[in-house]
Amino acid sequence: MIIDLPNTTTSKVNSKLVHVREQGGATTLGRVLTLVIVTDDGERTEEAIDAANDASREHPCRVIVVARGAKRAAARLDAQIRVGGDAGASEVVVLRLYGALADEGASCVIPLLLPDAPVVAWWPFEAPAKPAEDPVGRLAQRRITDSATDKNPIKALEVRQRYYTDGDTDLAWTRLTLWRAVLAASLDLPPHEKVTGAAVTGEGDSPSTDLLAGWLAATLRVPVKRIKATDGEGIISVVLERKSGPIELTRPDGRVGTLTQPGQPARRVALQRREVRDCLTEELRRLDPDEIYEDTLKGLGKIVRSRASARTRPDPERTADVAAQAPTLSAARAAQVAKAKKTEGGAAQEAGATPAAKADPKPKADAKAEGKAPRKAATTRPRTRAAAAK
Incomplete structure (x- = not known):
């Protein structure tokens, strides 16, 4: 169920939450924390709300979305309450702030916080340089950022390192x-x-x-x-x-x-x-x-x-x-394989070709074509002409 409250106040939003709780009964109770999402108003806001709804199935909570709108517009607060199937296991309050109210997210969040429950702040996209000193960050015990969604992720991570405070964390770290x-x-x-x-x-x-x-x-x-x-x-x-x-x-x-x-x-x-x-x-x-x-x-x-x-x-x-x-090939086995390859290579060389030093200068195929048997090289020089004629 989605309830729209255009041009309203936080007091009216709180009263409407109490009314919805009375109608819903015990199913709207049992919240363990308040999750405050700080982002700019736009299409990506719904992505953050969907992620929070899925997380609320393990951690029932009240989700307050501070969606900052155009600062040049007239000061106005448009609220939306989501319960039941549109809010997972939580109740979602979307606050769209315009004009001068765009920078007053913490003031609008305080009346809607659950009593005696921890507060977690989450910047799903661009985050302040010092989350612990941000007005919303001061209200939270835990402050979650995501360097991967920043325009310059590595520079954003360096900023997190420089201004780290106990309670800070980053979803880029959680992915590890x-x-x-x-x-x-x-x-x-x-x-x-x-x-x-x-x-x-x-x-x-x-x-x-x-x-x-x-x-x-x-x-x-x-x-x-x-x-x-x-x-x-x-x-x-x-x-x-x-x-x-x-x-x-x-x-x-x-x-x-x-x-x-x-x-x-x-x-x-x-x-x-x-x-x-x-x-x-x-x-x-x-x-x-x-x-x-x-x-x-x-x-x-x-x-x-x-x-x-x-x-x-x-x-x-x-x-x-x-x-x-690696488990089966030992050093000794590797040496045997190398030796066997070397032996096979030498045998193949001897069987396939005669060394150049012992080769006949005229190929045998040419000798047969002329009708003559290949001559053997003379090992001794004849001493006389008679011996040569014989």
Whole structure:
């Protein structure tokens, strides 16, 4: 059910919410938090609302959308209340602010906050440089941004690093959960050796690739290269160097990854790019500061950036073949194979052609054509003419 309240006030909106709750009964209760979405009024606003509705099925909440409209218009507040099937497991309040009210989102949100419930602020697109000092950010215990949707994702990530405050997080970081889990699990397999270096290859403007490199630098405390890929989207591959050989995790198609390491068969891993609703759902599971994300931001200053060469990206088929042969092909067996190939090559050479030093200067085919047998080379010089005539 959708209820439109044009040119209204927050007091009327709150009264209408109470009326809807009385009509709906207990189904409108049980909210665990208030999610405030701050964005500009436009088509993308509905994308953010849909993601919040999906996340509310795990975290029932009240969703307040602050959609900032044209600042040159007359000061006006148009509200919309969505409940039931149009709001997932939550109740959605959309506040469209125009004119002078466009910059007063926090004042319009305060009367609608759930009492004694935590507040989470989410900027699904462009976010302020200092979310913790934003008027809406001051009301929240957790502040969620998304560097990937910014006009300059890498620069936006640098701003997050500079102005980080406890409670900040970014969906570009949340998209790494599967990558981090696979890489951590691969180090639990033998041989248990120390990682001596790492390289992360990905799209040039992928903030998730930078964060993954920063996480490896902060966690493993080893040199990490951040390589800019010439093609592909998002994260392409990760290589962890060890004494016995590298661990390689590649995802060239953006859906399925391949994990290869010495002495183990190649493994296919589901690494499909995560949807916004899944990342938002994960972030709403915690309200305390993310210390690992903080350390990762610090690790961004330790990575070394370089451009990809022609051989930077590993071939998935080649790495899979090498990994499949590694458990069965020993060094001794490899030597035997090389020796056998060498022997076969020598035999083929002897059977196919006579060495040039022993070859007859005139081909046998020509000798037969003239009706003469091929002459053998004289080994001794005759001493007399009689001997020569005989």
